[in-house]
Amino acid sequence: MHHLTRRELLQAAAAATLSGSLGCKKSSNGITIGLYLSLTGDKADFGISTRNGINIALDELNAAGGVLGQRVRVVAEDTRGDSNEAASAVTRLIDRERVCGIIGEVASTLSLAGGRICQRRGIPMISPSSTNPAVTQIGDCVFRVCFLDPFQGEVMARFAKNSLHVSRVAIFKDQGSAYSTGLADAFRTAFTALGGQVVDTQSYRETDTHFSAQISSMLSHQPEALFVPGYYAQLALIAREVRGAGFQGRMLGGDGWSSNTLTQNDDDKLVGDFYSEGFAPEGATTPVAQRFVQKYREKYRIEPNGLAALGYDAALVMFDSIRRAGSADPAQIKRAIAATRGVNGATGTISLNAQRDAVKSAVILEVRENSVRYRETVNPT
Numbered sequence: 151m152h153h154l155t156r157r158e159l160l161q162a163a164a165a166a167t168l169s170g171s172l173g174c175k176k177s178s179n180g181i182t183i184g185l186y187l188s189l190t191g192d193k194a195d196f197g198i199s200t201r202n203g204i205n206i207a208l209d210e211l212n213a214a215g216g217v218l219g220q221r222v223r224v225v226a227e228d229t230r231g232d233s234n235e236a237a238s239a240v241t242r243l244i245d246r247e248r249v250c251g252i253i254g255e256v257a258s259t260l261s262l263a264g265g266r267i268c269q270r271r272g273i274p275m276i277s278p279s280s281t282n283p284a285v286t287q288i289g290d291c292v293f294r295v296c297f298l299d300p301f302q303g304e305v306m307a308r309f310a311k312n313s314l315h316v317s318r319v320a321i322f323k324d325q326g327s328a329y330s331t332g333l334a335d336a337f338r339t340a341f342t343a344l345g346g347q348v349v350d351t352q353s354y355r356e357t358d359t360h361f362s363a364q365i366s367s368m369l370s371h372q373p374e375a376l377f378v379p380g381y382y383a384q385l386a387l388i389a390r391e392v393r394g395a396g397f398q399g400r401m402l403g404g405d406g407w408s409s410n411t412l413t414q415n416d417d418d419k420l421v422g423d424f425y426s427e428g429f430a431p432e433g434a435t436t437p438v439a440q441r442f443v444q445k446y447r448e449k450y451r452i453e454p455n456g457l458a459a460l461g462y463d464a465a466l467v468m469f470d471s472i473r474r475a476g477s478a479d480p481a482q483i484k485r486a487i488a489a490t491r492g493v494n495g496a497t498g499t500i501s502l503n504a505q506r507d508a509v510k511s512a513v514i515l516e517v518r519e520n521s522v523r524y525r526e527t528v529n530p531t
C-alpha cells in the first residue's frame with residue numbers, strides 16, 4: 151500500500167482548502183447570492199427598480215424559512231452603469247462574497263462584461279432583463295428570464311405599421327450599446343419585411359448631450375415616426391430636441407425607455423409615444439402577478455415596472471433552482487437553472503430553452519402625463 155509522503159499530504163491539504171474556497175458560502179449565516187446592478191449614475195433607475203423587485207422575492211423566501219433550511223442573503227454591488235465596473239463587481243462577488251449564483255445586469259453591454267467572468271469562473275448568472283441575443287450566447291453559465299430583442303423589434307415594427315399605419319421611420323441608436331444597435335437592426339429587419347421603409351439611421355454616444363446634427367438629418371427625410379432604441383436618460387434629452395425641432399410624429403422605443411423618471415418631468419415631450427417592455431400592472435392577470443403588484447405597491451408606494459417584475463422573476467428562478475439542486479454548489483445550481491420549466495413569475499410562466507433563454511410576452515405602453523397607459527399584450531408565436 152502506498153503511503154503518502156509529507157509533501158503529498160501537504161499538497162492534498164492545500165488542494166482541499168482551495169476547492170473549499172472555490173465553493174460558495176453556505177454557513178450558519180446562510181446562502182449568499184450576488185447582485186450586480188447600476189445603483190448610481192445615469193442608469194441608476196434600472197438597478198434600483200430591479201433590486202426592489204428582488205427584495206420582494208427575498209422577503210417571501212426568508213419569511214417561508216429560506217431554502218435548504220438556510221436563510222438567503224443577497225449582496226449587491228454597484229456597476230455605476232459602466233462595463234469595467236460591472237466586471238470588477240462580479241469578480242468581487244465571486245472572490246470576496248463567495249456567492250453561489252449571481253443576478254444581473256440590466257443593460258446588455260454590462261451583462262456581456264459580467265457574464266464573461268461568470269462563465270470563466272463557473273458561477274451561474276441570471277440576467278433579469280438583458281435582451282440582446284449575445285448575452286446568453288456567452289456560454290452555459292449565463293441565463294435570462296426576459297424576452298429577446300428580435301422579438302421586441304418585431305413587436306414594435308408591427309405596431310408601427312399595423313396599428314399606427316406608419317410606413318416611413320428614421321432610427322436613432324446609441325452606437326456604444328449592444329442593446330441599442332441590436333434592437334435597431336431587429337426593428338429594421340421586421341419593419342422592412344412588412345413593407346415599411348427606414349428612411350435614415352443616425353447614431354449617438356451615451357455621453358452626448360446635443361443631437362441637433364443627427365436630428366436635422368433624420369427630419370430632412372420626412373419620417374412619420376422615429377424609432378429610438380435607447381435608455382431613458384439620453385431619451386429625455388433627445389425627445390426634448392426632437393420636439394424643439396418641430397417634429398410632430400410619434401417616437402417609438404423599447405424596454406430601455408422604462409424608468410420611474412420617464413413621466414416625472416413636467417414637460418410633455420413624450421406624451422403619446424409608445425414603447426415595449428416585459429410587464430405592466432394592468433396586464434397582470436395571474437395570482438402571482440397580482441400578489442407581486444400588491445406587495446410592491448405596499449412596500450415602495452409606486453407601481454412596479456418591467457425592471458421590478460423581471461428582478462422578482464430572476465430571483466424566483468434562482469431560489470427555485472437552489473431548492474431543486476438540493477445544494478448550494480454553483481455547478482449543481484447551474485444545472486438546475488438550465489432545467490427550469492414552468493416557474494410561475496410576475497411576468498408569466500418561465501421555462502428556459504436550450505439557448506438558456508425564456509420565451510415571453512411583451513406589453514406595449516403609451517406615455518401619458520405622469521403615467522404610462524397599458525395598450526396591449528403581444529404573445530410570441
Ligand code: PHE
Pocket residue numbers: 196256257258259279280281282329405406407408427456457
Ligand atoms: N433590455 C435592456 C438591455 O438589454 C435593458 C432594460 C430592460 C432596460 C428593461 C429597461 C427595462 O440593455
